[in-house]
């Protein structure tokens with residue numbers, strides 16, 4: 001219940017007074033620790049956080065977990081580039097006994113101890129990690145999800161919207177059916193009539209359900225629903241790889257829309273991969289038009305797009321002018337991932353006003369933006385969005401590779417972006433408000449979050 005003047009005089013007047021004073025106490029405490037990253041971490045870890053709306057399972061899993069899995073399974077190690085491949089005749093058990101080798105793989109699969117060179121930037125190193133560990137992700141999604149959910153629970157998160165492709169990108173292979181077809185409508189028709197493609201849609205849905213069920217089994221949720229990780233509600237977004245050939249992108253997109261329309265586990269779809277290379281820059285406008293076409297066919301499917309993960313040092317001025325605009329106005333994105341280059345877009349003021357008015361939330365990833373696009377501190381547009389009342393959420397993007405977690409993103413938002421406690425509370429609530437959950441579930445989680453925030457503040461006020 002909100003403590004406004006109308007309900008203040010109602011029967012819960014006493015409750016309002018108590019919660020107002022608890023909030024004031026917490027705000028005072030927050031003001032005393034806002035320059036202390038350690039005190040802030042301890043405080044913010046306990047703070048209920050709505051959750052994460054921008055989270056890649058492959059990059060969110062900590063490499064330590066993947067290496068421990070690899071060491072007990074039949075994988076071949078390729079020390080030349082630190083990749084692995086699945087092969088029943090191989091063993092990676094040496095990872096469990098050779099600490100130096102383990103460390104080299106760990107550094108190759110993450111940004112641990114990374115120092116940029118002329119040959120390899122942090123962005124290069126980051127995007128190369130996926131090719132090294134993907135065979136482990138493809139075969140062990142449930143184990144990785146279980147670990148991710150435990151970590152989220154330990155930080156008092158309610159909800160996670162996680163990016164996956166449970167068909168292991170098989171949908172892209174249907175591009176060969178589309179070679180001779182000219183229009184989007186013809187391509188869609190071919191895919192809709194193809195039994196193998198429809199089977200792939202069903203396989204994606206079933207695999208997605210299995211990943212969640214198996215993760216819950218690993219966490220022991222059946223026997224103990226309060227076990228760590230079990231309280232975090234999880235849903236998926238099916239992602240499309242933007243650097244693939246046009247027909248492969250189209251086939252993945254149709255799979256994405258179909259899955260999200262049919263399965264309650266998939267609440268939305270997304271477009272991912274490095275945005276500042278020509279393989280992503282050249283087809284950008286065409287991809288937005290393709291998403292517009294598919295949106296007309298599947299209007300109920302929610303769409304979030306990685307857009308504007310660009311900086312003026314990485315791309316030409318021409319490429320900075322329209323990505324976020326087109327994502328919102330052409331492709332019908334309801335949320336934007338990153339949105340770093342907003343100020344460089346044409347008519348940026350009008351664009352942010354429109355985003356505020358349409359309530360297009362921006363998924364802000366501070367650590368990721370620092371490492372991958374070299375934007376941080378005052379140069380980061382977080383305040384630009386906040387000042388224009390564009391809703392924002394904080395997320396980790398790829399916490400395992402980037403060596404972060406959601407609490408550290410909150411700490412960074414305070415230390416580096418100078419956000420206050422009320423702004424953090426709003427961000428926490430935004431993670432539920434701007435999720436793609438259906439309204440009834442959103443309402444349930446929002447009430448749960450508000451209750452937990454009150455308990456959290458009351459507990460701090462009692463200290």
Ligand SMILES: [Zn+2]
Pocket residue numbers: 054056272306337397
């Ligand atoms: Zn991302």
